[in-house]
Amino acid sequence: MKRRILVFMLTFTIMFVGIFSNVYADTILFPVIAVNQPNVTTIVSVFNRPGFASTHLHFIYRMKCTYEGCAASGTPNYEGVCLLQSFTRTTYNGDLVSFDASGVLNGGNALFNDPNTYDGTFHMSSVGANRAYLLVRNSNSTGSPVSAGATTALGGEAIVMDIATGAAWGYRAVNDTFREDYEFTQVGVTTAITGGGTNCKWFSFFPPNEWTTRFFITPIGDDMDIANLSTTVALVNDASGMTTTGVISRAGSKLNFTKPVDATCTAGIDLVDMMDSTTFASIQNTGGWAWLCEQGVNPITAYKLEYVVNNPVYGGTNNNGYLMSIGNDRW
Amino acid sequence: MRRNILSATGTLFLVLFLQSLAWGLVKTGPIDFTLEPILSADWVCYIHDQDLYIRGVQSQPIKIRDSKKAGASITSPQLIVSGDxxxxxxxxxxxxxTKMHCRISRDRGKTFEPVQFLETGKGLASARAVIDTKGRICCIGLSQSEKTPFSLHLSLDHGKTFKKHTLTEDSAMTIYNLTPVTTDxxxxxxxxxxxxxxxxxxxxPFDLSSGEFQRNTILQETEEGVSFQEAFQVKNQPAIIYKTSRNQIYALEGxxxxSGEWRKFTIQETKGLDVARLDSYVWDDGRILAVFSAEDRGKYKQRIYAASSEDSGSSWQVQRIDSKQFDNTRSWLPRIxxxxxxxxxxxxxxxxxxSGIRMKISSDRGKTWYEKDIPVSEGKYYAFRPRISSVKKTLNIAWQQYRDDERRTADIVIQSLQWDKALKMARQKEKPVDIEKKARLLRERVNAYWKGMVKKDHKVTYSIHDPFYRVRVPxxxxxxxxxxxxxxxxxxxxVRIxxxxxxxKVKVNYEVPKLIVLGRETSIPLTEVVTEDMYLFIDGTWHRKFVDAMSGGSSIDY
Structure with a gap:
């Protein structure tokens, strides 16, 4: 009996310590990191909450080529898997560090006259056009997770920018308040589209003949530090059941097609790649609207980017991005 | 020297003069180019300044309906020319x-009867019209209402009077697309x-003698939807081809x-191809010729195909009919x-x-095709969405054409061409492209561009950018x-052409001595990067395609 009690207590202790040892090792996710030297870079800022800082932060880039032809196999952008790059850097109580993920600005070291010293650079090691997501976690000097004492110990922002033209868009880092160990859930993130096609977000799009519309999709789930999570996204034109794939034209006609697009790790998916050629021909000069649905098993974070080349009708060049996976239009 | 120039000029005028004899051309606009051209016989229908117009190859534009007087916007126009x-x-x-109206001329457009009102309804979405060889006119109003998905207005007296028939379904019925086909x-x-x-x-089916709808028949469940459908009659029997997908693989089925039974068929060769659209013709002996454009995403863009069947669709012969040299650019939306x-x-x-309009000719009902893809539109204008008809040994081709590379304002163009001239053009050999010269020219242009970049000679680098970018960015x-x-x-x-x-691919060394980012001054030391640029051969020379580094967007899609 004593032995059973001992085993139970040991098991309980392991579980208790196991659970709570991860609870406060806060992790944030930057779902979209885009670099394309010499023009495009992503300026990342990470800050930690005073009183809840660790001695170090562990950084993990999951990265892949932006375009086809730069990897041995697969479609790098959509279905290609990500490589891993990680490093650990010093941090300080209430610290803010900003850096250029491409490494072009200040060699990837801390930007903006940072008074603190860090033990290395922060940029991606890859060259050329790359996309990635970035994880940042409270850690010790070896990169192992440590409790910082809060579920929101870390915060962050990112700006994707073209340093030649000044075009930019930005977003806040994602912090799952319920999971801390490289796991992100739809509930904890609160801004993800749920897997399974039951939670979709509606959006409009301008004439593809003039405007480029692109979705930056990053599936979220377990083990984002090592896993290549995949997803399937599709456009849907019927709110009842969210299963009729298609779009709705500017005139209100429903256009049907089957065109699911698979994405692994992270992807920039062109709107026109999500519709069939018949539909593209119909809405090429007008645009339309639809729901963006996730039809796989993993929830996604989704950002929508719209771009038009200098056009006086629209006030010049426009480059606008926003978080799609937020709002109250869930079904 | 002067004599040579005069001689060359004279030859040029002669060529242009002879060309103008071969091609009769009229152009009108600006038109609403979101509405694709509607061509019937040698007449086109279009929206200009929100009003509905028609014009013939040999007539001036005629205003059919004034939108301001109507107090409404005009959509879904249909035009049918049959005899007079x-x-x-x-x-x-x-x-x-929302209302549905029609208007008729009985003397080939010399005079028009007043506008006839057919029906009104909030759910009215689009219209379809068909006239059979006996002069029976059928107008269909397609509705978003699930209980009365469409209504049919039938005239048995050449459009003098119409009788309305409404399909009322007990169970909800949602119609995305509808195509009428008439038999006797x-x-x-x-x-x-x-x-x-x-x-x-x-x-x-709608029985013309009893004036009643027959039972709604589901021909095929299409779980993954139907993108388009093309219906026709074969030996006075109805048939349809449609695009759907099974297990997310595209297919053309029909x-x-x-003999009184519906028989399903599949055009096997199109399995997996994303077909954009299809047009067809059926001869009296039952031969079906369908032309369509299709792509295999990631392998090649939209290409032009012809498919023929001698047995009411049971078996098909499919062939590519356009040039295979240009699989990386789009050729699509064919008409026959x-x-x-x-x-x-x-x-x-x-x-x-x-984009331009090209034409392919066959003189044996689509069994074989002349090699040449005949250019129809002028190369300096972006031309799109062609239609074609044949009337009394004359081909009529209509398309939309932007006025310049900004692609903001478009006209509708109609060209007439005698069939024998078209056949003559098809037989002419195309001048082969000097590939070595083209490659040499490309290197010259790339060198000129990057020399300009090094020297900061913006005039040179600007001039090498594609015209679609330059027309938008001064x-x-x-x-x-x-x-x-x-x-x-x-x-x-x-270099790959x-x-x-x-x-x-160009290896570039650059530096940024001074850079203000987010309000702070910084710099970039000498750095080496490999850039990958796209060059486009337009108007006889290579141009650097503008691509926005952040979004991947550009000024031209092809």
Missing amino acids: IVFLLWIEKGAGE TMIYLFYSGISEGEKAIGVV QAKI AVDGNNVAVVWEDSRDIR YDSYVVHRGPMVYKAYNIEN QGNEATV
């Missing part, structure tokens, strides 16, 4: 209500949509009524016209980057947005 009858049908969307005794209304709770393609054994197919073709604006990079040296690493598109 010119018939128009359209939808008027006004505040709170019936109108077959093929639809794709949701019927009896299932996504399906079906048909509702149904034909044979027939005169006896002669067949002409026109399509929208982006091989020259600036030189002054271009100069302002050159960025802070100072280019020191370059080396062309690799496919058709009129080239990929060029």
Whole structure:
């Protein structure tokens, strides 16, 4: 009996310590990191909450080529898997560090006259056009997770920018308040589209003949530090059941097609790649609207980017991005 | 020397004069180019300044309906020219209500009877019109209402009076697309949509003698939807081809009524191909010739195909009919016209980057095709969405054409061409492209561009950018947005040409001595990067394609 009690207590202790040892090792996710030297870079800022800082932060880039032809196999952008790059850097109580993920600005070291010293650079090691997501976690000097004492110990922002033209868009880092160990859930993130096609977000799009519309999709789930999570996204034109794939034209006609697009790790998916050629021909000069649905098993974070080349009708060049996976239009 | 110039000029005028004899051309606009051209015989229908117009190859524009007087916007126009009858049908969307109207001319457009009101309804979405060889006119109003998905207005007296017939379904029925086909005794209304709770393609026959709808028949459940449908009659029996997908693999399938039974068929060779659209012609002996454009995403862009069947669709022979040199650019949305054994197919073709209209000819009912893809539109204009018809040994081709590369304002163009001239053109050999000269020219242009970048010679670099970018971005604006990079040296690493598109890899050394980012001054030391640029062969030379580094967007899609 004593032995059973001992085993139970040991098991309980392991579980208790196991659970709570991860609870406060806060992790944030930057779902979209885009670099394309010499023009495009992503300026990342990470800050930690005073009183809840660790001695170090562990950084993990999951990265892949932006375009086809730069990897041995697969479609790098959509279905290609990500490589891993990680490093650990010093941090300080209430610290803010900003850096250029491409490494072009200040060699990837801390930007903006940072008074603190860090033990290395922060940029991606890859060259050329790359996309990635970035994880940042409270850690010790070896990169192992440590409790910082809060579920929101870390915060962050990112700006994707073209340093030649000044075009930019930005977003806040994602912090799952319920999971801390490289796991992100739809509930904890609160801004993800749920897997399974039951939670979709509606959006409009301008004439593809003039405007480029692109979705930056990053599936979220377990083990984002090592896993290549995949997803399937599709456009849907019927709110009842969210299963009729298609779009709705500017005139209100429903256009049907089957065109699911698979994405692994992270992807920039062109709107026109999500519709069939018949539909593209119909809405090429007008645009339309639809729901963006996730039809796989993993929830996604989704950002929508719209771009038009200098056009006086629209006030010049426009480059606008926003978080799609937020709002109250869930079904 | 002067004599040579005069001689050359004289020859040029002679060529232009002879060309103008071969081609009769009229142009009108600006038109609403979101509405694709509507061509019937030698007449086109279009929206100009929100009003509905028609014009013939040999007549001036005629205003059919004034939108301001109607107090509504005009949508879904239909035009049918049959003998001396010119018939128009359209939808008027006004505040709170939508109406369907028609108008008719019985003397080939010399005079028009007053506008006839057919019906009103909030759910009216689009209109369809068909006239059979006996002069019976059928107008269909397609509704978003699930209980009365469409109504049919039938005239048995050449459009003098119409009688309305409404299909009322017990179970909810949603129609996405509807195509009528007439036979001697019936109108077959093929639809794709949701019927009896299932996504399906079906048909509702209408008996012309009794004036009643027959039972709605679901021909095929299409779980993954139908993108388009094309219906026709084969030996006075109805048939339909539609695009759907099974297990997310595209397929062209069809149904034909044979001996009173519906028989399903599949065009096997199209399995997995994303077909954009299809047009067809059926000869009296039952030979079906369908032309369509299709792509295999990731392998090649939209290409032009012809498929023929001698057995009401049971078996098909499929062949590519356009040039295979330009698989990396789009050739699509073909249309067909027939005169006896002669067949002409026109399509929208982006091989020259600036889209144009090309035509292919067969003189044996589509069994074999002349090699030449005849250029129809002028190369300096972006031309799109062609239509073609054949009337009395004359081909009529209509298309839309932007006035310049900004692609903001478009006209509609109609050209007439004698069949024998078209056949003569098809037999002429095309001048082969000097590939070595093209490659040499590309390297010259790339060198000129990067030398200009190193020297900061913005006039040179601007002039090498594609015309679609330059028409939108004035030189002054271009100069302002050159960025802070100072280019020191370059080396062309690799060049790959496919058709009129080239990929060029260049190793570049650059630095940024001073850069303000988010309000702070910084700099970039001498750095080496490999850039990959796209060059486009337009108007006889190579241009650097503008691509926005952040979004991947550009000024031209092809």
